[in-house]
Amino acid sequence: MIEIKNVSKYFGGKRALDAVSLALPQGQIVGLFGENGAGKTTLIKCILGYLRFSGEITLDGAPISRKNIARLSFATSEHSFFPNLDATAHKEFYEQHFPQFSEKRFRGLMEFFELPKHKALRHFSTGQKNQFEVILSLCQGADYILMDEPFAGNDVFNREDFYKVLLGILEPSETVLLSTHLLEEVENFIGRAILIRRGKIVGDVSMLELEDSGKCLMDYVKETYHYKADRVSKALSELTDEQ
Amino acid sequence: MRQHLSVLMLAARSTIYKILGLFAFTAVAECALFYFALQKTLGGEPLALEQLMSESRIALVCGVSFLLLCALLSLTGCEIGGSKLRYTLQRLSVGEITIVFWWAVYNVACFFLFWALHVVIVLLLSRLYVARMDTAYVSGQTILLAFYRNNFLHSLLPLAETSRYIRNAIFVLSLGISAACFAYRQRRGEKVFAIVVLAMLVVVYFSKAMGNFGSDLLLSLTALGITGSAIGIWKGRGLEDES
Numbered sequence: 279m280i281e282i283k284n285v286s287k288y289f290g291g292k293r294a295l296d297a298v299s300l301a302l303p304q305g306q307i308v309g310l311f312g313e314n315g316a317g318k319t320t321l322i323k324c325i326l327g328y329l330r331f332s333g334e335i336t337l338d339g340a341p342i343s344r345k346n347i348a349r350l351s352f353a354t355s356e357h358s359f360f361p362n363l364d365a366t367a368h369k370e371f372y373e374q375h376f377p378q379f380s381e382k383r384f385r386g387l388m389e390f391f392e393l394p395k396h397k398a399l400r401h402f403s404t405g406q407k408n409q410f411e412v413i414l415s416l417c418q419g420a421d422y423i424l425m426d427e428p429f430a431g432n433d434v435f436n437r438e439d440f441y442k443v444l445l446g447i448l449e450p451s452e453t454v455l456l457s458t459h460l461l462e463e464v465e466n467f468i469g470r471a472i473l474i475r476r477g478k479i480v481g482d483v484s485m486l487e488l489e490d491s492g493k494c495l496m497d498y499v500k501e502t503y504h505y506k507a508d509r510v511s512k513a514l515s516e517l518t519d520e521q
Numbered sequence: 522m523r524q525h526l527s528v529l530m531l532a533a534r535s536t537i538y539k540i541l542g543l544f545a546f547t548a549v550a551e552c553a554l555f556y557f558a559l560q561k562t563l564g565g566e567p568l569a570l571e572q573l574m575s576e577s578r579i580a581l582v583c584g585v586s587f588l589l590l591c592a593l594l595s596l597t598g599c600e601i602g603g604s605k606l607r608y609t610l611q612r613l614s615v616g617e618i619t620i621v622f623w624w625a626v627y628n629v630a631c632f633f634l635f636w637a638l639h640v641v642i643v644l645l646l647s648r649l650y651v652a653r654m655d656t657a658y659v660s661g662q663t664i665l666l667a668f669y670r671n672n673f674l675h676s677l678l679p680l681a682e683t684s685r686y687i688r689n690a691i692f693v694l695s696l697g698i699s700a701a702c703f704a705y706r707q708r709r710g711e712k713v714f715a716i717v718v719l720a721m722l723v724v725v726y727f728s729k730a731m732g733n734f735g736s737d738l739l740l741s742l743t744a745l746g747i748t749g750s751a752i753g754i755w756k757g758r759g760l761e762d763e764s
Contacts, residue, residue, distance in 0.1 A: 328611065347612050358609045361602030362535040374527040375613045400602050407603075 279303045280325060280422060280453075285333035287320055287477075294320040295331065296477040304421055305450050309464050310457040311499065312474040318457040319354075321474065322424050325455075326352055337422075348376050351420035353412045355430040361400035365393060365410065378419020383447060387413045390443060404431040412440065416447070426457045434463075441467045465495045473502050524614050525623060532627045535597050540590065540631055544638055547586040551579045555646045559653060567658050570650050571671035574643070580673040583639055584724045590635055591700065591720040594628045598704030607708040621705045629697030636693065640678050672728040684737040685729075691741045692723055695748040702751040715751030719744060 280302040287295040295317050302308060312318050324331045327342050337346050352358060359368060365388060373379045388395060391409045393402070399410060412428045429437045437460070445467055448454065458464055465485075473481030481502040488498055499505075558577035562568045568576060598620075600606055610617050647664045668674045679685030699716040706713040722743060729736055 326608075326612070328608065344614070344616065348614070350612075352608055352612070354605070354608065356608075357604040358606065359604055360531065360535065360606065360609070361604050362597075363531075367534055371527055371531060374524050375615075399604075 279338060281334075281336045281339075282321075282325065283334040283336075285321075285324055285331050285335060287317075287324055287329060287331045294477050295324065297333070298474075298477070298479055300472065300479060300482070302422065302453055302455060304453050306470055307444075307448070307454045307468045308456065308470045308472060309461075309468040309495075310455055310472050310474065311459070311461060316474045317477040318474055319426050320477075322352070322426050322455065322457060325424060326350060348378070348418070349421045351415040351418040351423050353415035353423070353425045353428045355408065355411075355427040357407055357411050359399050359407075359411060359414060362398055364398055365395045368399075368410075368414065372414065372418060376418040376420075380417045380419055384413065384417040386447075387416065387443070390439075405433065405436060408432050409436075409440070416444075421451060422453045422455065424455045424457075427459070428456070429458070429460070437463060461495055461499060471495055471498070473499060475503065525619065528613070528615055528620050529623045529627055532597055532624045536593055536631075539593055543586060543589055543593065544635070547582060548638065548642055550582050551577075551642055552646065554578055554582065555649075559650060563653060567654065569658075569670075570647055570663055570667035571674065573650060574646075574667065574671055574674060579643070579646075580728060583673075584727075587635065587724065588720055590631065591696065591716060594631060594697075594700040595703040595716045598624060598701070599707045601707075605708075610708070617705070621701045624704070625698045625701035627697075628700045629693055632693045632696050636677070636689065643674055643677060669731060672730050675731050676728050679731070682731055684734050685731075688737040688741045688744075691744050692727075695719055695744040696723065698748050699751040702753075706751075706753075713751055713753075715747045719747045719751075722747070 280300075282298055282300040282302075285295055285298045286293070298317075298321060310318050310321070320329065323329045325335055325342065327347070335342055337349060340346060342350065360371075363371070369379075369381070369384055373381070391406075391413070393406055393410055393413075399407060402410065408429055408431055412425065415423050415425065415428075429440065432440075441464065444454070456464060456468065468485060470484045471481065471488075472479060481498065483498060485495070488495060493501075500507075555573070555577040558568075558573055562573060562576075574580075598606060607617075610620055613620070644664075647667060651659050651663055665680075668678055668680055675682075676685060676689070679689070696716070696719055699719050703713060703716045722740070726736070726740055
């Protein structure tokens with residue numbers, strides 16, 4: 279289990295995370311939602327140890343360090359692969375550093391997305407780069423797969439395919455933390471939704487709870503954010519009057 | 522050890538074909554320039570070997586090629602291809618400082634090969650000169666004397682001048698380390714231009730007349746100082762392993 283206890287992060291004087299506390303048990307697909315600048319990416323980077331923070335983040339009780347970092351993988355729309363290498367070179371490199379690397383899963387996903395194996399990644403399209411980034415994160419044999427807007431730039435059919443594949447291949451012990459704006463798209467694929475706003479966790483709900491209450495994820499988000507449905511019409515009428 | 526080797530191979534795989542291409546192009550260009558200059562001198566007024574080397578502009582081609590090699594090696598590992606390499610490098614089973622070390626080793630090997638290639642080229646071209654020139658203009662001492670009289674040739678292969686060998690070794694070592702540190706700092710958003718200063722220093726002051734111990738000493742110390750600044754020891758921070 280990943281436990282995040284009282285984690286705060288400041289950039290200069292600006293607070294990016296404000297005493298965030300969370301627990302991510304194994305075997306869940308968790309959606310992390312929030313507006314731009316809400317703190318989603320910062321939270322994920324703190325978990326991975328890319329950013330210094332105050333508070334505590336542990337993996338099964340131990341701090342996250344090079345000793346256990348292989349249990350976490352990361353897919354980001356910023357991409358983290360080596361642009362000059364091809365897919366096969368990546369596979370060989372990752373196999374050396376991640377002993378649990380699944381060659382079978384890698385081969386299967388490469389074939390499914392019809393990605394070229396011997397072409398340098400810098401020559402891939404944005405969509406292909408995203409796919410490859412996610413493939414690498416899924417094949418490392420990590421227990422916790424952290425994804426930060428992994429499908430930015432992919433078309434809707436492609437994303438749909440990916441969610442289905444994701445559900446099909448994940449082992450019961452694998453946890454996915456998926457940060458995205460695409461609420462309605464992932465609603466049917468996640469088991470839990472976490473809402474973050476201005477660095478604070480403002481909502482944490484399981485999809486079963488939502489289902490029982492008869493709400494959809496969008497309703498829950500709007501309710502949590504105190505979204506005013508008449509905001510647009512008011513603004514428009516004011517603007518029209520002015521004109 | 523396999524993980525360490527894979528890190529070394531990462532640098533090699535990203536650059537080896539470009540470097541081999543650069544070496545081949547340099548060798549062809551230098552040989553062609555020398556050949557044309559030799560043809561000209563055979564048909565006109567004979568020039569001494571050291572004069573022919575200067576006339577053929579081999580040193581200029583060597584300098585341009587050297588700067589390209591510096592750029593190629595420095596940019597390996599930089600985040601310029603639209604990918605955040607540090608996200609992967611910080612999650613590997615070997616530390617990022619170890620990665621910098623192995624990449625520095627690779628860079629040193631490349632700079633050493635660059636030097637060795639030029640020694641072979643100028644020796645072969647010297648042999649060609651001796652073979653093609655009229656026996657009235659050449660003797661058993663022609664090549665030896667040319668390497669004493671021509672500053673570029675002498676600095677490339679300083680014969681009995683030990684301080685020049687040591688200076689060249691320090692250049693190779695400093696360039697390799699600075700190039701690796703450049704990428705490391707760039708991944709952290711820092712601007713360290715030690716490699717640029719060092720490369721310019723080598724280009725401008727490489728060719729020196731023989732018996733210039735003071736200059737060799739000063740250049741060696743300057744190169745070491747610049748390398749120290751690349752590593753960051755003057756600021757008291759050094760290279761810190763963040764993972």
